[in-house]
Amino acid sequence: MPEPLRINKKDRKLAVDAKMADVCFTCGTCAGGCPVTGVDGFDPRKAIRMAALGLDDELINSRFPWICTLCGRCENQCPMGVNLMKTFRKARTLRDRDKVPGPIHKGTMMNLQRGNNLGIPRDDFLMLLAEVGEELAQEECPGFYVPVDKKGANVITTINSKEPFGEPEDMKFWWKIFYAVKEDWTVSSTNWEGVNWGLFSGDDPAWKEQVGRVLENARRLECKTLLLPE
Amino acid sequence: MIEYIQSGRVKIDKSKHPQLTTAHDPCNYTRKSQMAMGKSYSDEIRWITKQLVDNFVDMYPTGMNNYCCGAGGGAWAMPYDKERIFYGRVKAKQIQETGAELVVAPCHNCRDQILKGLTKEYQLGIETMYLWELLAESIIIEPWSDEEIEAARAARDAQFERDGVVLEEMEEEE
Numbered sequence: 001m002p003e004p005l006r007i008n009k010k011d012r013k014l015a016v017d018a019k020m021a022d023v024c025f026t027c028g029t030c031a032g033g034c035p036v037t038g039v040d041g042f043d044p045r046k047a048i049r050m051a052a053l054g055l056d057d058e059l060i061n062s063r064f065p066w067i068c069t070l071c072g073r074c075e076n077q078c079p080m081g082v083n084l085m086k087t088f089r090k091a092r093t094l095r096d097r098d099k100v101p102g103p104i105h106k107g108t109m110m111n112l113q114r115g116n117n118l119g120i121p122r123d124d125f126l127m128l129l130a131e132v133g134e135e136l137a138q139e140e141c142p143g144f145y146v147p148v149d150k151k152g153a154n155v156i157t158t159i160n161s162k163e164p165f166g167e168p169e170d171m172k173f174w175w176k177i178f179y180a181v182k183e184d185w186t187v188s189s190t191n192w193e194g195v196n197w198g199l200f201s202g203d204d205p206a207w208k209e210q211v212g213r214v215l216e217n218a219r220r221l222e223c224k225t226l227l228l229p230e
Numbered sequence: 231m232i233e234y235i236q237s238g239r240v241k242i243d244k245s246k247h248p249q250l251t252t253a254h255d256p257c258n259y260t261r262k263s264q265m266a267m268g269k270s271y272s273d274e275i276r277w278i279t280k281q282l283v284d285n286f287v288d289m290y291p292t293g294m295n296n297y298c299c300g301a302g303g304g305a306w307a308m309p310y311d312k313e314r315i316f317y318g319r320v321k322a323k324q325i326q327e328t329g330a331e332l333v334v335a336p337c338h339n340c341r342d343q344i345l346k347g348l349t350k351e352y353q354l355g356i357e358t359m360y361l362w363e364l365l366a367e368s369i370i371i372e373p374w375s376d377e378e379i380e381a382a383r384a385a386r387d388a389q390f391e392r393d394g395v396v397l398e399e400m401e402e403e404e
Contacts, residue, residue, distance in 0.1 A: 035297060035298070067313045069257070069302030069305045070302060076261050101310070102308040141371060141373070145389070148389055162338070180372070
């Protein structure tokens with residue numbers, strides 16, 4: 001027979017806030033409205049009960065907190081104000097870093113080291129901006145170029161690294177808008193990443209670091225408006 | 231975008247997108263914004279879309295109760311593809327029920343899930359655009375004046391020199 005679980009508030013990893021699990025009425029609003037209820041036999045209500053019963057490790061090691069998209073629909077509708085989404089993100093935070101599924105942990109580390117999730121080098125990035133910018137200038141926006149590190153620009157924008165990596169043409173959408181309105185805008189040559197994978201991988205220090213970098217660029221270049229086209 | 235449209239800084243041609251259009255509410259701009267900052271942006275998404283198309287239909291439910299595309303929270307990049315597509319069936323059904331031919335996705339992640347995931351898996355036969363893509367493709371672009379072009383080229387050349395960027399075409403010209 002397995003050892004009975006002894007619930008000790010001090011040892012609990014997930015139910016740190018009394019609002020989280022102890023107040024749940026088990027009404028099922030969360031489970032009824034969740035598109036992944038049933039996958040792996042999980043649903044948001046069960047997951048919250050697990051946290052309430054001290055099955056922290058079972059929840060942390062399950063796929064549920066990762067298959068859940070942290071969309072927040074359950075938390076928004078919970079009549080008792082249980083912080084479901086925050087509990088599931090907390091479960092992600094408590095997962096060993098080498099067991100974070102997929103590339104989001106690697107990407108987060110890459111971002112910390114090289115300034116973007118996909119490790120695109122500065123020179124390649126600047127060359128690409130110049131080339132795609134010139135293409136747009138020749139196609140329909142004569143005079144267009146991408147202003148890099150322009151001090152005092154009105155708008156500074158981040159870029160989602162998937163675009164320079166695999167869909168560079170898509171950068172032209174915002175560029176066309178900037179051209180049409182004659183916006184005074186710029187991009188930073190370093191730490192231009194707009195995606196924050198630390199938020200998703202549950203890596204709070206990296207999450208914070210990434211936010212800080214975006215702000216630091218805006219301050220360094222003395223830009224008035226920060227655009228995060230995510 | 232609202233500022234650009236309201237101030238008249240962009241000229242819009244609505245006839246470029248005559249098809250029936252619907253808009254998706256990304257979790258980050260509705261629920262999460264509401265929870266974190268006290269403001270959901272679903273009205274803004276609709277307002278902008280309606281400035282760009284005449285033929286708009288909402289999905290059900292919308293706003294704070296709209297369903298996630300299924301790829302949020304980093305799920306687009308995670309190895310659980312089967313679960314991601316299963317999750318998205320709800321979104322696919324919502325889109326299908328509007329009868330729209332164009333869906334606006336104001337988020338990178340949602341756009342990829344709807345365009346590259348759901349459209350194929352659920353045979354939606356629908357076009358997907360970023361909200362800013364729809365704006366960019368609706369604008370009547372007026373070329374700058376010769377003086378403006380000249381000033382921009384000078385600024386560009388100075389920047390390229392500073393950053394050591396040499397374009398191939400420019401090499402050929404020399």
